[in-house]
Amino acid sequence: SYRERILKMVGDPKQQEIISSNLTTEVPKSARALGKNWQEYMFEDMPVAAAITLLSKLQSDVRYAEGEVLHTLVSNIDVKDIRVNRLDAFVIPEKTTLYPGEVFNADIVMAAVDTTMQPEIYVNGSKINANGKYSFTAGGVGEHSFSGYLITRNAAGETMRRDFLQKYSVIPAPTGATVAADLMNVLYAGFQNPMSVSVPGVPANAVSVSMSGGSLVAKGDGHYVATPAAVGKDVVFTVSANDKGKTRQMAQVTFKVRKLPDPTPYVVVGSDRFKGGNMPKASLVAMDQLHAAIDDGLLDIPFKVLSFETVFFDDMGNSIPIASEGASFSGRQKDTFRKLSRNKRFYVRGVKAIGPDGIQRTLPGAMEFIVR
Structure with missing residues (x-):
């Protein structure tokens, strides 16, 4: 009614x-x-x-x-409104770091504030200074966020709460200048070459890398393993960055592809790799296998020895070659080691080995052993 x-x-x-x-x-x-x-x-x-x-x-x-x-x-007019006494202009950019040609986007707004009543501000559960200034030390590299809420009161004395969530990215700090040898962008075919890729200003999880002419496996945190398919065929890496759902190509880098260098044959004596020269008789008799590896101070890549031969000399100076099918010294070769006297020499030659690239090769030169 x-x-x-x-x-x-x-x-x-x-x-x-x-x-x-x-x-x-x-x-x-x-x-x-x-x-x-x-x-x-x-x-x-x-x-x-x-x-x-x-x-x-x-x-x-x-x-x-x-x-x-x-x-x-x-x-009751305005009883539930928030009273304000000052207007300020604010520019809220999407991001403050841009690439050449990238569009700058921002919201330009007029915000009303009440200088007589400061809101209560809480970030991650802790109350902060009433002036709204918030600072912290960034942690690990990657995407992060912090959240919180503001509490204020309207003209009727009722409590009003507004939640917020802010995302941010932490990128690796600059480590100085980058020096690259333009003629040494080289990868080895059939070998799992470790790679590191980064884009300044972009977190690692927003960077994507593709490779032509081989396979590429991501290992996380900007690290990859690249395996070129063929010797002599250059590979191209394309690096892209994801920014707010938009993919932007950052660089293309070409690498030459070469065959792995030949390894060096050696035998293990204690903790050392013996590659030729004087050897005590006891160490000679204890030898079991022949090994091969690229061991140049930069690479340490083992190869599998498929076969080799030893060359001994009789008292008349005639060569006596003895073959071994595999990496182990044969029984006949070991018997000959036991019979060698001081200052006798013999050689290991014709070493056939295969590396992680699947390429079989016969190593040039020979290892010289002198019994001491």
Whole structure:
């Protein structure tokens, strides 16, 4: 009913009571006993002049009730708003580090603040300085975020909370100048070449690398293993960066592909790799296998020895070659070692080996052994 709708809009209980009484249509018990409704009770057998006066009073009561509603509405305007007394302009960029040709995007806004009421600010569960200045020391490289919330009060004294989440990236610190030998961009075919790839200003997990002419396996944190397929065929690495869902090509780098260098044959004597020269008789007799590896101080790549031969000399100076099918010295070769006297010489030659690139090769030269 009209009265009920009006009463819902008035907050003061006393005014509600007055308006309810003025606008009541309740019929007294005696009139209800006679079967009369409110209209009959109020106006039946009443002179016209008196009825007009009663209707005028009813109009006045309605206007009074509407006036109270308007008063309540006006007094509640802005009661749940946050009062402000200063306007500031802010530029909120998507990012502050750009590449040549990249578009700078930012939101330029007018923000209203209340300098008389500072909000309570919480970051990661801890309250910070009321002026809103927040600083911390960045941790490990990669994507990170921090979150929190602000608490303030409106004009009605009600608490308002607003949550926030901010993401940021940490990139490796510059380590100085980069020096590259333009003629030495070389990879070895069939070999798992370790690679490191980084893009300044971009976290490792946002960098992608592809390779033509071979296979590339990511090992995490900017490290990769590249295996070129064929000798003499250059490979090209394409480096891209992902920025807010957009992929941007950063560089293309070409590497020459070469065959692995020939290894050097050796035998193990204690913790040393013996590659020729004077050898005690006891160490000679204890030799079991021939090994081969690239061991130049930069690479340490083992090869599998497939076969070789030893060359001994009799008292007449005639050569006596003895072959070994495999990496181990044969029984005949070992027997000959035991018979060698001091200052005798023999050689290991014709070493056939295969490396991780799958290429079989016969090593040039020979190892000389002198019995001491």
